[in-house]
Amino acid sequence: MADTLIGRRRSILQETRCQTCSLSSLCLPLALEVDDMDQFDAIIRRRAPLKKGEALFRQDTPFSSVFAVRSGSLKQVTTEGSGEDQLTNFYLPSELVGLDGIDEQHYPGTVVALETTTVCEIPFDRLDHLAESMPELRGQLYRSMSKELRDDRRMMRLLSRKTADQRLASFFTSLSERFRRRGYSPYSFRLSMARADIGNYLGLAVETVSRILGRFQTQGLVAVSGREVNILDLPALTRLAEEEGAH
Amino acid sequence: MADTLIGRRRSILQETRCQTCSLSSLCLPLALEVDDMDQFDAIIRRRAPLKKGEALFRQDTPFSSVFAVRSGSLKQVTTEGSGEDQLTNFYLPSELVGLDGIDEQHYPGTVVALETTTVCEIPFDRLDHLAESMPELRGQLYRSMSKELRDDRRMMRLLSRKTADQRLASFFTSLSERFRRRGYSPYSFRLSMARADIGNYLGLAVETVSRILGRFQTQGLVAVSGREVNILDLPALTRLAEEEGAH
């Protein structure tokens, strides 16, 4: 009875079940059997959609859950002692937020919605408990963390070896690829983040981002209008992104 | 009988058992009960010590094990398409190498010994199998990966916001702290890596590393002679490391 009530409430709010989620092929439960997925379903918690600018959680609050992005997008920002904010990541649907909080048992940054965003909350202790009996889930969890490690290394490479143009080109090709994998157009999309966010993320001043976007435009690589982006020459952009160093 | 033979051979070669390893309080088996530690012991494999310059594994070879550093130190280097090598990490005793290979099932970089180095090989499938029945081990594994994520984010911050001086200062304070945690002097140590490695890691030209080391010297922050380092004013160095941006 309690089950049906909960079931009812969920389906009224919005579909929460992984089995019918269009992201399931990219998300954590990937590779789970139907039975396992039901169990997994049972532990995830829906949260009310976040409005633009709202925080999913704040830096230094105790770690308790990881979150899978269902729709929308978020940014992670860390503030350190004397310094300015540093934007360390953007999260798109199916990506897992909060994994870097496990070690110290608090979140190392504030995660903020860039637009209206829904997430699935996955209490970590229950996730771990399930993982005990589900090798597939365990593997997927390792893989998520491992992937994030690899992505971080890519980012370090970008930050330490690429010119401003190459950084912007990487940013666009990476976004393009992530949209493609999620079934959206890899050529035409809307940026949910401000120029300042892009600059902060890429280690560039806002002005530089603007200037280079302008240059890309005149070079016929992309057409940018506000936050609408049309990628006109993806191969050229990819080439640029994969170059490194001065010239 | 086989047991005793193996046991004998091990203790002749060198002590491999976690229980008597001086690093056990920092390493993976941290927090394991005695019984569990025995099981853990049983799956790790000793490798012949690596000589300076030898590779533990090479980029793109299939992932099979993670490695715990027992003594010595290593660097991880990734080569990408057209680009130059990028040094993404230094590993010290008790640290875990290879975790970023899980996702794509091959190692994303070549790991090379900076000096004579011994490691414990931990076959990942067996580690995962043990983790199934040992929540503590599982937790420790998550924590290791999570910590690496956090460290990576710190590195990104360094690369995108810090000046050359601040980077060098961070590098020294970080090394100092890592030595301290391992029971070595935090003030006096020997660098196992070349200036070029430091520069590559920090996103600086070798020449810049040299120059700034010189400057640190005249400022009385450190005394450097070749690869011997004496930290003279750790507080000042720490202050510098924690600053950010231009002035």
Added chain:
DNA sequence: ATGGGACCATGACCACGATCAAGAAGGAAA
């Protein structure tokens, strides 16, 4: 509609650190 604030574009200038160049010092092998 209109005003105000955030966001974005563009110009002028300058500094940090890369690059080029040369030489010194360290270290391994004969």
Added chain:
DNA sequence: TTTCCTTCTTGATCGTGGTCATGGTCCCAT
């Protein structure tokens, strides 16, 4: 030892991208 090669230091120059400054544009609330 001497040789040779790698590693390190120091100097001179230059370019990318940061900073400062200004004006334009978008968007939202009233």
